[in-house]
Amino acid sequence: MNRLCAFYDLIRRSRSAHFWAWCGVIIALQIGAPARAExxxxxxxxxxxxxxxxxxxxxxxxxxxxxxxxxxxxxxxxxxxxxxxxxxxxxxxxxxxxxxxxxxxxxxxxxxxxxxxxxxxxxxxxxxxxxxxxxxxxxxxxxxxxxxxxxxxxxxxxxxxxxxxxxxxxxxxxxxxxxxxxx
CATH class of the missing domain: 2.60.40.2380 (Immunoglobulin-like)
Known part of the structure; x- marks a missing residue:
């Protein structure tokens, strides 16, 4: 739980465009095109x-x-x-x-x-x-x-x-x- 809170705190305090760009890339990869069996x-x-x-x-x-x-x-x-x-x-x-x-x-x-x-x-x-x-x-x-x-x-x-x-x-x-x- 402490790690999750620390991660949330890091996100909230960070104003770096670089950080947010990487977050966007990671999220896009997670929901992009999942492999599906026909x-x-x-x-x-x-x-x-x-x-x-x-x-x-x-x-x-x-x-x-x-x-x-x-x-x-x-x-x-x-x-x-x-x-x-x-x-x-x-x-x-x-x-x-x-x-x-x-x-x-x-x-x-x-x-x-x-x-x-x-x-x-x-x-x-x-x-x-x-x-x-x-x-x-x-x-x-x-x-x-x-x-x-x-x-x-x-x-x-x-x-x-x-x-x-x-x-x-x-x-x-x-x-x-x-x-x-x-x-």
């Missing part, structure tokens, strides 16, 4: 299309072969309440969202029983990479040692970006909170 939310910033699988027998290939008319658009964050159905969601992450750098896809909430993520470069014939998350997943494929589920995506190899598919199933409320951000 954050995109699936469902809000990035469109998501979904399908409810009542039979719980749909495979990835069967979901991908569904006609476009069978999919519904999630107008906001994908949220389905309490349901025994498995939900399949599809989206694409254009390369422009990456700006040539890796991005972190944080997935939640943490109380979801099973969340399977499939991804590959958009339009490619390469095999789908699969990651498992959730309370009941056999293995937690987290890319970071962190309490939340995080998938680290390298910059896409093509300008088309990534295509992603999520399979969501839970005994509690079904919601997908997925945020793409810079590290």
């Amino acid at each position: 954050v995109r939310q699936l469902g809000i910033d990035i469109p998501v299309y979904w399908y409810a699988d009542a039979s719980d027998t749909l495979t990835l290939n069967a979901f991908l072969s569904l006609p476009e008319e069978a999919l519904k658009t999630a107008p906001l964050i994908p949220s389905f309440g309490y349901s025994t159905k498995a939900y399949w969601l599809r989206t694409s992450l254009p390369a422009a969202l990456f700006a040539g750098e890796q991005r972190w896809l944080q997935l939640g909430p943490s109380f979801v029983d099973r969340l399977t993520v499939f991804y590959r470069p958009y339009g490619s014939d390469s095999p789908w990479r699969q990651k498992e998350f959730g309370d009941h997943a056999s293995a937690r494929d987290n890319d970071l040692d962190y309490r939340e589920s995080v998938l680290i995506l390298p910059p896409p190899p093509t300008a088309a970006g990534y295509e992603m598919v999520f399979r969501l199933q839970s005994s509690s409320t079904l919601i997908l909170l997925a945020t793409l951000s810079s590290p």
Whole structure:
């Protein structure tokens, strides 16, 4: 407290233009342009299309072969309440969202029983990479040692970006909170 009072007293007594100029520079640097991570939310910033699988027998290939008319658009964050159905969601992450750098896809909430993520470069014939998350997943494929589920995506190899598919199933409320951000 004494240091703060001494600093205030120094400012009050000082009439030096040099001192005030340096104070202005320091204040300008503090509020100027803070570094901010770019954050995109699936469902809000990035469109998501979904399908409810009542039979719980749909495979990835069967979901991908569904006609476009069978999919519904999630107008906001994908949220389905309490349901025994498995939900399949599809989206694409254009390369422009990456700006040539890796991005972190944080997935939640943490109380979801099973969340399977499939991804590959958009339009490619390469095999789908699969990651498992959730309370009941056999293995937690987290890319970071962190309490939340995080998938680290390298910059896409093509300008088309990534295509992603999520399979969501839970005994509690079904919601997908997925945020793409810079590290």
